[in-house]
Every structure is written in C-alpha cells, then in structure tokens.
Amino acid sequence: MSKELIRLENISKSFDGELILDDLNLTIHENEFVTLLGPSGCGKTTTLRIIGGFETPDKGRVIFDGQDITALAPNKRQLNTVFQKYALFTHMDIAENIAFGLKIKNKPQEYIEDKIHYALKLVNLEGYEHRMPESLSGGQQQRVAIARAIVNEPKVLLLDEPLGALDLKLRQDMQYELIRLKNELGITFIYVTHDQEEALTMSDHIVVMNQGYIQQEGSPEDIYNEPENAFVADFIGDSNIIHATMVRDELVNILDTDFICVDKDFGENKPVDVVIRPEDVELVPRGQGTLPGTVSHVIFKGVHYEMEVQAGGFEWLVHSTRMFDAGTEVDIKVDPFNIQVMNRPESEDEEAMVIDV
Amino acid sequence: MFNSRKTSRLLASPYIAWAMIFIIVPLGMILFYGLTDESGAFTFANIAAIAEPVHLRSLILALILSVISTVICFFLAYPLGMILARNKLSSQGIITTLFILPMWMNFLLRTLAWMTLLENKGVINGVLDFIGLPEINVINTPGAIVLGMVYNFLPFMILPIYNSLSSIDDNVINAARDLGADAVQTFFKVTLPLTVPGIISGITMVFIPALTTFAISTMLGGSKILLIGNIIEQEFTLSYDWNLGAGLSIVLMVFIVINMVVSALSDKKGEDR
C-alpha cells in the first residue's frame, strides 16, 4: 500500500445541536480513488468539506502529509474541489474560470495559457475558451469545473457528487472519464456520492457511512461480497437480509432450516443477520436443495432473470441465468461461502455504531 | 417562454402598452412644453436656461450631494447586505424587513423627525450636552441634506444588493477560496463582480431620487439650499412657468440616457448566453 496522505483523527462536528460526525477516524493514501458512500445526511459531504477547509471540526485533527491543517484556510491547502452543481464563475468565460487559481498564484501568462490549453484538452473541451459557463451543457460545465481544479496541480482532488445533476448516459461516460483522468494525473481523488454503482465502478477504496459513522471500509469487492452489517449489505446492491440464529460454528439456522456456512466465533444459539446476494441463491428442482419454495414473479433483465421466490415465509430475491416459470415449485440452495453472517444490533442507533465501537 | 419570441412579446405587451400610454405620451407632453414658449412657438430657450448661473449651480450642487449620498449608501449597504445574506439560516426575512419597515412611516414625517433630532436645541444636541460633548451644527447645512438622503434612500440600496448577494451559491465563494484566493481576493474577483447588477439597481434607485428631491432639501436645508429639484418644483408651483420647468426636466432626462448606457454596458456580459 502506498504512503499515507490524509488522516482524520477523532473528528466530531455538529450543526444546530445535531451531531453530524461523531469521533470519525479515516486514513487516505496517496494515489487512491477513495469514495465516501452513504445516504444523504450521513456526513459524507461534511467530511469532504472538513478536508477542503470549508468547515472546521468541533473536535479532532486533520493531518495532511504529516502536517496538522485543521485550522488552515481553504486557500492555503494543497487540494482542490469540484463542487456539486459546478459552482462556476458566471461572470467569467471558460478560460478565465480555469485561469482563476493560476492568476491568484501570479503564474506567468504563457504558463497560464499552456495550462488552459492542456486542461481543456484533458477534459475534451478544446475551443471552448471564450464561451460563457451558462451557455454550456451540464456535462460540459462539470468538465470545466474539473479543469479549473486540476490546473492547480493539487495533491488531492475532492469531488462532491459531481455527476449528480447529469443524465444516466452522460454519467456513465463521465465515470470512465474520471477514472482516465485519475490515472493520467496520478493524484488522489476523494469522491462523495450516494450512488453505490458509481462507487463500485470507480473506486479503489470505498468508505460506507451512515448517521455520522463509518460503517465499513474496503475495496469494492470486499464491500460488496462481505458486508459487515445489514446497512452496508442493504445499501450496496440488492440482497436478501434475513434474521437467523447461529447454532454453532459453521452452522446457521435460517428460516427454521440449517445451512452450512464458513463463519465462526459468534457463540452458540446467537441471533444474527445473514446476507445472501441474489446471484448467490441457486434454484434447483424440488428435492435437490435445502429449502423448498415457490416462484412468484419472473422478470427478464437482459443478462439474467430476476425472480421472487416464496420460501420459509420470506420473499427471496434471486438472480439467475436459468429461468423457472412463476408457480414452479423449487428448492433453494446456497453455497456456504456465499452466506455472510453478521451481528444483529438491538436498536437503530446501535446499528449505526456497531462497527465503529 | 424563454425561447419563443412570440410568447415573450405577449408577456411583455401589457407593460409595453402601459408604458406607451402612461410614460411615453406624458413624456411627449413634457417635451412639447419644454420646447415651446408660452405662445406655443418652438424654442430652445427653456433648455438653454440650465446654463444660467442660478440653475447651473443648483444642478451641480444636486449632483455633488446625490453622488456623496449614493456612495455613502453603497458603503453602508454592502456590508449590511453581506451580513444579511450570510445569516441565511436565521430569521433573515424579519431582519431584512426591519430595514424596510421604517419606510412605512411617511417619509415626510420621518424627515420632520430628523429636524427634531438635528436642530440646534434638538434631541441629539441635548444628549451631547448631557454627556459633556460639544454640540453639532448640522441642521440647514448640506450635511443635513446628505443625511436625509442617505436615511431615506438607504433601503433602496440594501434591497437589491442583498438580493443579488443571497442569490450567489455558497459553493461559488468556496470554489474561489479553494482555488487559492484569500478572503479579499474572493471578494473583489468573485463576490463583487457577481453583484454588479444589484449594485447598478441600487445606485439607480438611490442616485436618481436623491438628484431630484426637493422635499428633503427644503426641510433639512432650511430652504436655504436650492437643488435642481427645488428649482423645477418652483417653476411649476410658484412661477407657473411650466415651459421652463419642463425644459429643465428635459435636462435632467439626460441622466436617463447616461443611466441607460451604463445599464446596457453592464448587462452585456451576462447577455452572451
């Protein structure tokens, strides 16, 4: 793993008496594409703004490259931000927008012009120098905002839901664009979004947040395949989350049926939650599986069929390339490696804190 | 609505019709009066009359006082607008209204109240006396007129500036800071240019009534200081020389043209969409 770049230490922040971040700790490494993922109000944007210097934490420290920058003004920080809704300067043309940061730093005119040219080429907007921001489409404005940030050669680029206002196709294009940019620039991206697909597509490292706490950190694969709690599981992709009882090590009782699993150390007869991804549920003809059920709905989704199966009093979501007609009686079978067992929290608050504590 | 010229015309047409009947036609009548003498014969004499020392002096004095008042209003209102715009989360509606509320008391009454405050034996001097400070002699001086103008027209500066400040996205300001601009640079390179339309509005709304006022100069200037507004008022109400009054008004209208040019120029940038 590469060198540590930013460390948030015990950050707390509240607005109007409402706690937004509670004792948050986070480390970000050089040249990483880190995504802060969570529903609105989870504290991800506040975290970003604390890194950017637009908010001061009530408690805790922000360490950047070994230096404490908690109290440093935004204009003194070696990072730049791409804002939600672009925040372009509407009274300046595109070139002036991009040159803004460089002019502030008194760079020579020639250097600035080179940089504008380079940045516009990078974001595929050559020839737009003298257009006004409002004459551009949303996607183009977004790219100008990125160009405006990167010409300053920041060590870190902060992106606050930059694709939120774009349509689906454009968003997908921009996702690849951003990955390309990150690779070309070789700097750290910290990206905030509530879109799990975006996060999974682009990130090297995902931080899932809820109610001011970090729920889980890890690579997209880790987060997707091994969610550590029901919130993460539910938030990342579709999943079947079922109350269950851990009978003993490597045996879990789901809907009154025993399943073999690989998890240990939960104790005996402990209430737990299990997560099973829809594509990990195997449907087999009656008699060949573990739990009997009936197919109730079938939808064709292109790469696979999406089916709902009533089994053991639970409506299972199943993704499979093999189709069973509605009404077919089937058995459910799950590979032990695909059963993810998690502690079950007693309350919502505890649910939020469970990982952090 | 934004793109269809036909709908746009339709929407703007009631006002255009209204403006024709109630602004342009009456203006034509003023022009008619201003360019004729009592017998109805064409003349430039009424307009040339601005060059008479009495008229010219009052025009120049009015210009000086109204420019000073406008500048003071601007420097008072801009910081206030920023404070109001920044405190969006608090009950800003009420705070904003607080600055307009005084206008609901008739302006003649408020100006009269200033007389009571400023007079040599008035409230302010009473207070100054009481705490042992020297008295001030403001009433019946140009200073008192400027004070009256600033007082009466300040809300006209506050409102448009506040409006344009509060319509700036916080993130635009953050973006400037983010790109390395300190607070001062952010203000001069981003905030100020973005509020130019509001500033122009504010200047228009302060400078013009200040330039043409006669009530304030009469009451706080003790009728000793004649502004161009007083001259025109006297031509209409005292001398019945409507021709001369109209002629001098036409001279004032030169400032409409200047104002139009300034607005058109400042409008140009935002226009390139």
Add this chain to the structure above:
Amino acid sequence: MRSRIEKIYMGIILVFMYAPIATLIVLSFNGSKSRARWGGFTFKWYINLFGDDKILNALANTLIIALISTVVATIIGTLTCVGLMGLKRRSRAFIMGITNIPMINADIVTGISLMLLFKVLRFGTGFVTVLLAHVTFNIPYVLLAVMPRMKTINPNVYEAALDLGAEPFYAFRKSVLPDLMPAVLSGALMAFTMSLDDFIITYFTKGSGFDTLSTKIYNEVKRGIQPEIYALSSIIFVVVIVLLVTSSMIKGRQGTGAKKKVSLYKVEKKITSGQAFAIGAVTVFIIMLGLYFGGVFARKSNQLFVYNAGEYIDPKVIDMFEAETGIDVIYDEFETLEIMYAKMVQDDSAYDVICPSDYMIAKMIDNGMLRELDLDAIPNRKYIGEQYLESAKSFDPENKYSVPYCWGTVGILYNKNMVEEPVTSWDILWNKKYAGQILMQDSIRDAFMVAEKRRGYSLNTTDPDELSKAADDLIAQRPLVQAYVIDQARDKMIGGEAALAVIYSGEVIYTQRENPDLAYSVPDEGSNVWIDGWVVTKHARNPEAAMKWIDFLCRPEIALMNFDFITYSSPNTAARELIEDEAIRNSEVAFPSEEVLERCDTYSYLGEDGDALYNDMWKKVKSGG
C-alpha cells in the same frame, strides 16, 4: 468575534433607521401640539384620532390604492420580466430604459405629465387616476427587483417542467416562480411601500375631495402637523411589527411540526400557508375598512367643495354647517396660495369656495376665475367691520367677489431672552450679532416686503432698480438666515431654535401661549397688512351652497369659534365684542391700533410680468446670488 462586529454594525444601522421613528412615537404622546416642546404625557391624540373621519378616510384611501396598485404592478412587472428574457438584447435594453424614466424623472414632472395626460383624455381626476399613476410608478420597482433574479434563473428549469408535460402556466408556477418568488415579493413590498410614501404624484393626479395619508401629511408639514398623525403613524408601525412577529410565529410552529431535515447549505424560500393566510386576512381587512369609510366610491349629490389653508377653521364648524344645512362638505387644504392657484388652473371647477389672500384674489379676479357673490344670500356680511371692507377694496374694488375672513400684520417675533435691544426696525434682521438666529418667510412677497420696507420702497414696487437693490439686500442677509420657513417658524421659535422670525400676527397668540418669552413687533418702517377672504369660483358646481357657507362663517358666534381655534384676527366686529378674555379682545397683536395699521399696506396683484420679475429675483436670492 466576527459575529459580534456584525451585530454591532447592524445595530448601528438599525439605530440610525429607527431614531426618527422613536422620535415620532414619543411625539405622539406629547401633550403639547408643538413638536419643539414637551407638554407632558397624553393619550388624547389617540382618542381624537378615532373621531377624525378625515384622517381615517385618508388612511383607507392610502391602503386601498397601495394594495391594488401593488397587486397590478407586481403581476404586470413579473410577466414583463419573464417576457423580457426572451427578447433581443436591444429591445430589452430599450424597455428597461423606458422603465427608468418614471424613476429618474422628478416626481413633480411625472405627476404633472400624468395630470396633462388625464386632462387631454378628459379623464375625471380622483381615485382611478391616482391608482393608474401609482401602478405606473410601481411597475419599475417590481422590474428592478425581479430582473436581476430573473437573469440568474436557468431556463432549463422551466423547459424541464414543460418537458414533463406541464401546461406552460403550471410549469411557470411550479418551476420558475418559486425561484423568482423572493425577488417578486421584495418588488411587491417595495411597490407597496412606494405607494404608501408617494406624495407629489398623488397630489397632481388626485383631483379634489380625495386625500391619501401623504397628501394630508404634506399639507400639515408646512402648516404644522396635527399630533393625531403621529398617533396614526405609531399605530401603523406597531401593527406592522405585530403582523411580522405573528407571521414568523406561525411559520415557526409549522416548522417544528415536521421533523427537521438537515439542509445546511441552502434555505428554501417559500411562502408557508400560514403566511399566505395572514396576507389574505390583511387584504380582506383593508378592503373592508375602505368600504366602511366609503370615501373611495361614494359620491353624494348635495356636496360643497371647500379649499382652505391648513388649520384655518375649527373642524367643529364644518360639522355644524353640515348638520344645519344637510350639505356634505368636502374640505381640502392647500399649503401655499401658489399651489392652490396651480390646482385651479388645472381644473377650474374642482372647488366651489376658496379662501385666498388679497393679492391672489386680485389675480384670480384678473384672470376671470371668480364669480360675483350673491349678497342677498349672505345677510351676515353685515357683521364684517366697515374698515375691513374698505381695505379689501385694494384688491377687490367693489367688494363684489370676496368676504374678509381673517386679517393680520406681518412682523417680527422675537425671544426676549435672546434679543437685548428693542425691536423697532427691520434692520435687526441684518444684524450680524444674530447670525444663524434669524428665520425668514419662505414666501416671495413676504421676504421682499421686508427688504422693500426697510429701504422705504413700496411693497408693491415693480421698479427693476428698486427690486434688484432689495434682492441684493436679501442676498447679503442670506448668510445670517438660519432657514427660510413658512409655518415651521412657529415650532422653531417655541423651541428656542432662533431669536428672530418674520411671522404672521395670527401665530403670535398661540406661540406666546407655548413660550412666554416670545414677543411681537411691527417695525416702524411699516409692514404688510393682509386680508384673507372667501371667494366663489367661476365654474363652481354648487354656488348656492357656497353662498350659504360664507354666510354661515359670518355669523358672530361661528366667527368667534374660529378665532378661538386659529387665533387669527377676525374682521367680524360682532365676534370681537363676544370675546370674553379682555386681554385678548384688546390685544395689540390680534387687533392692532390704527397707528400701526397706518404704516402697513396690502399686497396688490403685480401682473404676470411683475410676478415673473419677483420669481427671478427670488431664485437668485435663494441660491445665493
């Protein structure tokens, strides 16, 4: 730290904004009528206010005009802004230029130009013309408030709504309007405020018998404010504050109902239903109020339009006249004779009966504006002293057009504590010792009279040499003068603001009552003796009632009531006999001796050329040469 500085800054500006208002509220509890003296705490102005139909009527008119003109102007203005966005830049600049015209023009020009228009269109002046004028000057305020906001609105929002299948109006209402709303509201607020505040344009478009609060106040600012107006302003102010607080409380309650959502960086500005209800309720209330006082639409048949100087009659007299004759009196006040004359030139049938001064009566006779009196219908004219009718012949040679109402001298009112030497000559007004302590009359004839008499000229001179010498004297005097005032002289002298003032004798009794240090003198060089008389206009619509009015005022007991109220000398000798207070009946001020009157002359009408000469000279004096 920073927020403390911000608070202090806001506080200072608020103090600046509210100091005069606090002053007015204090004055509304002042037992003395003079704003220059504290006469103890009283509620009487508030009590009187609710008995004063005229003020309440003016209030209702003001509110209704303001409300309707605001609504109309806001709708037209907002539509225009939306429309302008789709027009070419040039047409937009052109229209915005036109919009600036009513704002840049002196109000008086706008007012007079509209007046000319209504005259050409033969549009009867009154409620409707005032309303049209207010809409005209209100639209620009809406445009200037909404336009900057409009430019920041992304047309895509509206197009998006259209795209979603919305009807154009619905799309506008749902997509653009919410963004525009704060600006529209501030424009409407501005328009409403401007309408409340306007005086001059209203004055020239209102016609007779129709008053708004500000035309009423302007009359009184020159004549001396009725304290009831302070009371009314204080009430308006308190009501607005209460409305504001209530609406914010309603808003607050609604806010706590729903769970607070964290929206830190944006505040949605929308009108809550509570606020909408409050606005609606106020609207209905205002309209009801207007209908109740009925001054707006009601026009009765047997009416008499009276035009008099301010505070120049006991209001009870009007009530008594109405009760006795069943005639409905529409009573208006003018602040100067010149303004009265301008009004009559505009509309020669606006008033039936008027009370101008001597030279103005001559001028009106000269211009054929007056009607011969029907002396048979005015039997009480016999109570007017013969010597006054004789004096009146100087301006009304056969006593055919006027009946004297009040008379008096012009002299110097001085403060005995501040002036040591005896005041016997106009020279004292040129004494450098009293620099800044002198109040001159802000009226051409009275100001020139002082200079002319001082040099021993006739006060009716039209000799250019004499006049320019008089003007030079006045210019030389100007640096010594504290202010040129009309009725403000009264309050300023009572408050000890000045040592010497040129004043009408009728003010003396009242000012001495308020400040016993004041004394009055008619200088030895002589002065002006003036007579105000009632005249009936040539095109009066109700001349019979006008004769009855004049006859009624000539009754000794009525003349006495008026004398007690306004303290101006009455030419009604029978009334003088009825005065109980001997000191006043024999007062040298109220009824000067023959010896004094001998050195005084009346003004005569100087003709148009003479007037023009005086006007020119006066302008020179006022602007310092």
